[in-house]
Amino acid sequence: MSFFSDEFIRYLDQHADIIDQESGRYGDALLERIGAEGAFRVGVPESLGGSGGGPQDVVELLSELAQHSLTAAFISWGHRTFIDNILHSANPYYRDHYLDRLLTGDYAGATALSNAVKFLSELEELNVTIRKEEGGYKLYGRLPWVTNARARHFITIFVAGFEGEDRPPLVLAVPSHAANFHRSRDLEFVSLQGSNTAALSFDGVDLDDNWLIAEDAEAFLKENRPNFLGFQFGLAFGLAEKSLSEVARHLDRRQVLEAEYEANQIELQRITAELYQGLESSHYFVDHPRELFQLRIDIVDVVAQSLLLELQAGGGSAYFKAAESGFIRRWNEGAFLPIVSPSAVQLRHILQTT
Incomplete structure (x- = not known):
């Protein structure tokens, strides 16, 4: 199932590199373009102007975006996480006065x-x-x-x-x-x-x-951390899936990579299944945060290995600036995932010291 129109996906593919490399009008307009597709209504109750659905739908939507542009997925993650926070606040002010404009992307959630x-x-x-x-x-x-x-x-x-x-x-x-x-x-x-x-x-x-x-930041963040961190997996899922699909195109002449390709696919499927199972159980990751942290560390490794496989599968042709595969953009995008907060190092520190 696609969350986006063919026209929007073509637009994103055509402008992914400039959005990745330049500030300016394309980046400024991107959130509203995504909002016009109804993306920010996914996972929001229909009674509040949303289209319904659950956390898994939000992750899958972000994953689809990340297959075409990690910038698009990243700004959507931050925006959608902001919406999630105001939906769970005891204070109705932002729901009553700003939610409609947040759902369209007219206002950006930072x-x-x-x-x-x-x-x-x-x-x-x-x-x-x-x-x-x-x-x-x-x-x-x-x-x-x-x-x-x-x-x-x-x-x-x-x-x-x-x-x-x-x-x-x-x-x-x-x-x-x-x-x-x-x-x-x-x-x-x-x-x-x-x-x-x-x-x-x-x-x-x-x-x-x-x-x-x-009023109590610690309690609020712990309660909302599963979605804050869980939605973030969409960025990694989309990047890994796109990278592995590029590997698959070359396996007929790079059969030596097949075992590593299959291992990465299996690990990606495991992480996806465990994440969705935890998110769909309302308090599972609130009560078992260490499992969520470990999955976040694991998916960073999967993305890194997938990108390295893609480079090996594509060979030298992937390294040209004019290459149409988008590999270099994905390589740079992938370098962001270990440091986006909470970073892999922060999560490793927490797992070691608690």
């Missing part, structure tokens, strides 16, 4: 929870502070890496801690039009340049009660 993940794992301090001033609260700090921070209309979700108060950190979502909230120029990446990734700074932003997503 998920900036990597700092929070590291904080909860005792790997770093929170980057944003809530400070009491003049009878109210203000936000100070800087988020160094936030995707979907478009030049217009985005909302970023993150965790901030209180300065000088013994209170748990809050999960907040701040719209881009807030005063004293600033965006840097796009960060310069090897790949995924069209993802509107920038640093965000808070220079005394007045805290609005409507922005509260959760």
Whole structure:
């Protein structure tokens, strides 16, 4: 089953390289093009304007995107994860006032929870502070890496801690039009340049009660981590599937690679089955997070091995800039998966120390 029209897939294939390598109008327009396909309604209840479905459908949708452009899949993951967070918030503000525009991609959801993940794992301090001033609260700090921070209309979700108060950190979502909230120029990446990734700074932003997503960041993130991390598998699944399909095209003259190809296919199928089984059981990965972490580490290895097989299968012809296979773009995209938060190293650290 395809989630996207043939016309959109042709567009994505035609522009995948420029979206991967350049900031600008194609990257800026991509989220709305994906939204126009109804992609962000998948997994959202029909009563809220969605098309229904479950977490597996979201993963499969992201996997289809990743077969054509990891940038498209990555921005969709961040956006769809943001939507998931506001759907599970006790505060209805963003559901009531922004959900319709998020479903179309008119507003971009910028998920900036990597700092929070590291904080909860005792790997770093929170980057944003809530400070009491003049009878109210203000936000100070800087988020160094936030995707979907478009030049217009985005909302970023993150965790901030209180300065000088013994209170748990809050999960907040701040719209881009807030005063004293600033965006840097796009960060310069090897790949995924069209993802509107920038640093965000808070220079005394007045805290609005409507922005509260959760009063207990640790409890909220643990409850929502299965989808946050589970949806991310779609990026890896799509990249591995596309890479292995390219290997299969060459097996008739590269039969020496067949055993490795089959082993990768089997491992990919195992990870997929275990992920879907865990996601469809409402609290399984909440209660067994280590299993989810290990699957995330395993899929990174599968992608790396698949790309190496694709290079060997394609031979020298895959290494030309003018090659039509898209291998070099996928090779660069694949280098991103071990470091996207939570990174493979962070997950290994957690598994070793807990």
